[in-house]
Amino acid sequence: MKKWLSKIFGILLVLYCVGVIIDISKHKNIYQWDFLSCYYSTKAYEAGLNPYDANTVSEISGKKSFAYDYPPITLYFFKIFTKLDYNSAFDAYLILKCVLLAGLILLWRNVFLNKQTDFIFYLLCLLAFDTTIYIDLRAGNPCTIEQFMIWLALFFYLKRKYTFFCIAAIAAAIFKIQPIFFLFLLLFIEDKNKYKYLIGSFCAFGAIFLATYLFEPNLFSNFITVAVGTTEENGIFNPSTFSFAQDLLQTLSKITGIVILNKAYLILYLIIVTPVLLASRLAYISIKNLKIKDEEKWKWIIFLMCFVYALICPRFKNYSYIIIIVPAYFVIKRASCIKPNTLLSIFTTMFIVYLTFPIFVSIPGSKTVAYFFWNYYPLTAAYCLWGLFLCEISSHHKAIQTPAS
Numbered sequence: 001m002k003k004w005l006s007k008i009f010g011i012l013l014v015l016y017c018v019g020v021i022i023d024i025s026k027h028k029n030i031y032q033w034d035f036l037s038c039y040y041s042t043k044a045y046e047a048g049l050n051p052y053d054a055n056t057v058s059e060i061s062g063k064k065s066f067a068y069d070y071p072p073i074t075l076y077f078f079k080i081f082t083k084l085d086y087n088s089a090f091d092a093y094l095i096l097k098c099v100l101l102a103g104l105i106l107l108w109r110n111v112f113l114n115k116q117t118d119f120i121f122y123l124l125c126l127l128a129f130d131t132t133i134y135i136d137l138r139a140g141n142p143c144t145i146e147q148f149m150i151w152l153a154l155f156f157y158l159k160r161k162y163t164f165f166c167i168a169a170i171a172a173a174i175f176k177i178q179p180i181f182f183l184f185l186l187l188f189i190e191d192k193n194k195y196k197y198l199i200g201s202f203c204a205f206g207a208i209f210l211a212t213y214l215f216e217p218n219l220f221s222n223f224i225t226v227a228v229g230t231t232e233e234n235g236i237f238n239p240s241t242f243s244f245a246q247d248l249l250q251t252l253s254k255i256t257g258i259v260i261l262n263k264a265y266l267i268l269y270l271i272i273v274t275p276v277l278l279a280s281r282l283a284y285i286s287i288k289n290l291k292i293k294d295e296e297k298w299k300w301i302i303f304l305m306c307f308v309y310a311l312i313c314p315r316f317k318n319y320s321y322i323i324i325i326v327p328a329y330f331v332i333k334r335a336s337c338i339k340p341n342t343l344l345s346i347f348t349t350m351f352i353v354y355l356t357f358p359i360f361v362s363i364p365g366s367k368t369v370a371y372f373f374w375n376y377y378p379l380t381a382a383y384c385l386w387g388l389f390l391c392e393i394s395s396h397h398k399a400i401q402t403p404a405s
Contacts, residue, residue, distance in 0.1 A: 013122045020137060021098055028090050032140025035093050036061060039086060041068035042078040045219075051075060052222035069226045070142070070175050072212045072219045097137065100148040107151050108326045111158070112299060121329050128328060129321035129378040130236075136319035142175045143319045150179050150323065154302050157185055158295065162193075166201040173205060178313050180205055185305055188284070236375040240316035244376050245269040251372075273312045276386075280308045283393045290393075300393070303327035307386040311379075321378050328385050337391040 024031045040061035041051035049056050054067040068075075081089035105125065109117050125133060136143045153168035166183065173180035186198045213220040246265040253262040287300045306327045310316060373380065 008119070013126055016126065017098070020134060021094065024137060025091055025094060028087060031138050032090060032094065033066070034142075035090065035140030036063065036086075037066045037068055038070075038078045038140075038142075039081055039089055040065055042075050042082045045075050046079070046082065050219075050222055052219075052226045067226050067229075069223075069229075071177070071209065072216060072223055073208060074142075074175055093140065094137075097140075097144045100144050101133070101137075104144070104148050104151060107148075107155060111155055112151075112302075112326050113329070117329075120332065124325050124329050124332075128325050129381060130318060132319050132321040132325070132378070136322065139319060141317070141319055143317070143322065146172050146175050146179060147322050150182060153182060158298055158302065160189075160191075162186065162189070162191065162197050166197055166204075170201060170205050170208075174208070176315075178309075178315065181309055181313070182305065185302070188301060236318065238315060238317050239376045239379040240313055241272055241311055241379065242269045242314035243316075244372075244379060245272060247375070248372070269314075276308065276311050279390060280304055283390050286393050299330075303330055304389065304393075307382065307389060310382050311386060316379075318378060321382065324382060324385070327389070328381075331385050331389045331392060335388055335392055337395045338388065 037057060040057050044053075044057050044060055045051040047060070049060075051057065051068045054065055057065040057068065081093055084092060109115060109121070113121070149168050149172035153165050153172055156162070156165040156168055166186075169179065169182050172182070180202075183198060183201050186194045186201075191197075209220075242265075245268040249261045249265045249268060253259060283304055284301060287297055287304065290297060290300070292300075303326070306323050310321065310324050313320070
């Protein structure tokens, strides 16, 4: 019965994706707004103008465009698309993302989940973290490209091909820099050259940006200015821990009139992420002591790293939660420290509350609470799943320490 459900959900997922792709392709004036910005920012660059000036890009596109906020080197990637007219480039980019997404799901299923997936996995791909995959397709963000490279890097890491891991990790970080975090996985391997890999990779990554600065200093300066400004975005579009800390203290500052609270968000962020890092470090030690196959241990470590990455990144947009779909599925399927029905009830309740947000807003005194739950629902779910994962690791660790009676 479960196999039939899995096949049915798989077919429905494919049909849904086809419908989404057709809908996006037919509404080029509505969807893939991030690609619109990337395409015309590159056009501006080719014309000798500032691609990081939203007003300039808007004039060229004839539509309101966001400021380009990726490193200058990524403009060369989008030059591939500017050789086509916008409509053709739109479709080509969408097709590329869909091909990479299909490859990503196959990589998840065949390598990281040992081909052991069911309808819950496909349901998570469809709905998890406020439909994170759909949001990415709709926005036309390079996130799918980034995610494919991250998981390709993790595949090489799992297979102990560390040179390829480093290359793929650097490639993944070209757009948004933060994925360079995954290079720290090298610290956990038992290889005498691990520090050479780590330092060499950071030097190579730094050399890319140094070259950009040396050859086009004004362009690099404009990028830094725009990149710094992106940390100010918060709420439902950027439900990160850093954003939550900033949003929470700004709200408390308005309520209490204590202005200093508005400036202390970095301290609150550190107060939150420090225990995350410490608890995850202890969890890593426990994983190393588990009596499971080595490859399975490395998968557990990789999934733990994905959770940590999602929880500590200062900027983590709603489509970035794709990174923890597989760890979430892994945790849900293996959870033994909580009954499946209880777990299902918790997440169902959270989802119902999320969907009925407008009703809660109308209740006196609940507007602020409802606002934070609505805007940071993916983050809340991520923390719950991370906690569940730590609980699962602890349960397995205690099991091997308790002698059989």
